[in-house]
Amino acid sequence: MKQRAPLTLAAVTAALAALTGIASLTAPDPGAKPADGKTAAAAARMPVERSLLVCPAPSSSDIADTTYTAFTPAAAKASGDGKGVARLLGATKDAKPVLESKEPGKPVGATATGAEAPALTGSAEGALAPGWTAQLTTKVSVGRARGVLGTACTAPGTDFWFPAVSTAKGREDFVHLVNPDDAAATVDIKLFGPDGLAKSDAGVGESIRVDPKSSRTVSLATLVPGIQLADATAHVTTRAGRVGATVQVAEEGVGADWLPASTDPAGSLVLPGIPADATSVRLVAFVPGEQDADLKLRLAAPGGAISPAGNEQLHVKAGMTATADLADVTRGEPGSLLLTPADPKKTAPVVAAVRVVRGTGAKQELGFVPAAGPVGTRATLADNRPEENTTLLSLTAPGADAKVKVTASPGTGGGEPASKEVTVKAGTTQTVALAPAGGKGAYALTVETLSGGPVHAARTLSLPHEGIAMFTVQAFSDDHSTVSVPGATQDLSVLTR
Template sequence: MKRTTLSLIAGTSALAAVTAFAAFDSPSASGASVAEAAARLPVERTSLLCPAPSLSDIAETSYTSFTPVIKGTANSGKAQLQAAGEQSADGTDGSQKSQKGKGTKKKADQPVLTPKAPGTPVTGDTSGGDAPALIGTADGRFAPGWTVQETTEVAAGTGRGLQGVNCTAPDTEFWFPGASTATGRTDYVHLTNPDDSAAVVDIELYGKDGAIKSPLGENLTIKPHTSEPILLSTLSDEHQSDLTVHVSVRSGRVGAAVQALDDATGGDWLAAATDPAGSLVLPGIPKDATDVRLIAFTPGGDDADLKVRLASPDGLITPAGNEALHVKSGMTTAADLGRVTRGEAGSLVLTPTDRSVPVVAALRVVRGKGDKRETAYIPATAPVGTRATSADNSAKGTTLAITAPTATATVKVTASAGSEGGTAVTKTYTIKSGTTQNVDVPSPSGLKGTYALTVEPVSGGPVYASRTLAATEAGIPGFTIQTLPDDRGMVSVPRTDEDLSVLQK
């Protein structure tokens, strides 16, 4: 990949929902009026946060920004990504530098990813290990479904391979099953604060025997508009192969992601798992995976017993030797599933064997053999919902996996125009109940550059999806997987009625 060094931008961020106040008619002698159903409208503002991509001097990172075309949006608006400050050892904002004893404030970098219109991706590149975290905002016509993908290639060293992450909205709680402090692993929790006030954060670690004491993870202050990577091994002296990391925010909001790097098997970003739930879907295990490991955790006071099934192209099957998983309360549990896909597309489906107990889960997936192994992660994810968006796809190396775990579904997939040229193309697929398909991804006609994919359920049951990017370099099968939950481009806004009687009360 050809990379151009840029002083970066970029963002990560927060979905600002459209809100409305509803005033209802007061009851009358003839009965109370019935409020109309809420309308589904495009959001008006979105925020996204991208973690600092790498500490490696040989890292090459690309950013791709995309907003799908949505009816009913404003005619105006903009999106921009800018560098977050970095918190230095003396506690000052990294955007302020001292020169010859004089404190001078560095001028904010101008945004370099400037989308011109929805429907066409915009890309930007950087190289080296000093690229900052990015804070992004979009409003008006650029806000609904705005997606930014960060993809990094590292040719050698710890975590070498392909690393990718969707820049995410700020929130107040995150679960990361699948982290580690084992020998040979270097895992960081990246915390980015997009707001004007400081955020106070706790990081809790849970291993195979339960909670791990980590006083250094309590009351962490993340200054406004800064990002901080926190090495997990500095929070505890225990070496554990499988950890669940819980990030909770006492005040403010942050974006959070775990960068999981391994000396022997490469590395990738571990995105936050969906909220704890009794049933979970982990979509898109590569058909050539050589090793798959399931990590699960239940935060409640009860143990969980889960039925483990694989949604294959032919239906739901039970992996031999891994029919069920018992997850003890407050303890991280792991199970080796080996070559569970056996050369076919697959997604893991977890359901309660008896009563439902909320669980979080993720998969660690390895491709390749020996010293040519590479690792990626698949956290349990929410369904596609109204629409999911995936940026930074290429003519080769993109795999889109879609699963319909409970009922047959019809799905529309649109490949956008290319970043440098091409015309959008749409195809419709039927995914049978209980199956996973690696669909024949449509490619824009006359494609130049990269393109985005949007996935929209048309009918039937819920669908779950993930996108795999693959690029072999120096004989190593580099790959990264991003799940595709709803892009939150639409929001329910209650319809309102005028009721002047409230002014008389």
């Protein structure tokens, strides 16, 4: 066998130079326009190839009944061969699948009972990734935590604000933390009441460890022993790693539900989907920065925006939690609360949520509506029910007229999708009841912005029980199903640099 002569550096350089010279004759000029004379393509929007979600453990009640629903919109497309898979697993190292999706456009569901149902982590890849969403809904018929508790599973993060928490007598608020990663996460939790930061014993609430691929539950009352805060704001941050964070609330004699995080601090906020028959609406707001906020309050109702009598404005001191009791502000019409600076020249970022009660006396039920961002290009929410008067979609256009397309997917047990276009006038909230034709089981609702200003949306799911108007409200969030991919041109000169 002959041995090949080793290549010298000079020979390699010469070969590369020759290759580059040939390539330069055929490669396009990076600065040249395409043959059609148009400007070179800008960055393109491409479907995401992987999505990650986490879901808290649903309940500590032995009589809890939980439904999980997951869905990817049928219009979603992904690069590659068009195949994909989405799977929700128990948030443990020896995790077992709870449900699995294999095809966009068809929701899948699973159920669990009792207090042993675990927190979940899940991922979707390929064609199942763009717009993948999941929801858990739990019904507890009796007991201290009775009610309907619903929450959308969320992407893990590092910073969360929870206005409307409490450590008062009769309230039990727990922060559920889920770590989907292979490394431990370290979490800090701070509470801010009407007088500012609530003092706690040294180290309490700091450096809370959440083991890899596990979950942890923290009672807010244990962070400030002996301090009863009727209305407070919790701030959850990570020193290391990332987590999913949601607050579970149980209020004695009233009900229970999940309190999701408010959208990021902003000068103007929309709290969408306050039920028409709300008997009590309490706004809780907090300013994270150093400048006070003076907010103008308006309710976007079907006929236009109105100011609540006696609560036209709210002053929020920096670093302190402020409240406004809006009573039965909706007065029989569904609406969304709009918070804007009283003086447009003086703005301060704010977070906010409202505690909503339906019913009276022993027939009360509790829910929360945090501030939410717009639906953006597209947003989807799973686990809607086809029974009459069970699912109601609220659409709010805070600043300009808008048109959206609403699509109801088939149910987990079948049915044909249905869709309609809806025009939402500026400053109003419009409601839509839409279900798949012949739908059976839980289905998903997708909202797409077609034209006009931003639209905010929320879904009220009502599951009455023995005369109690049990319900839960979830806001829609932009599914961020695409990412910007910069345009690229060939540049073989890098071979000789």
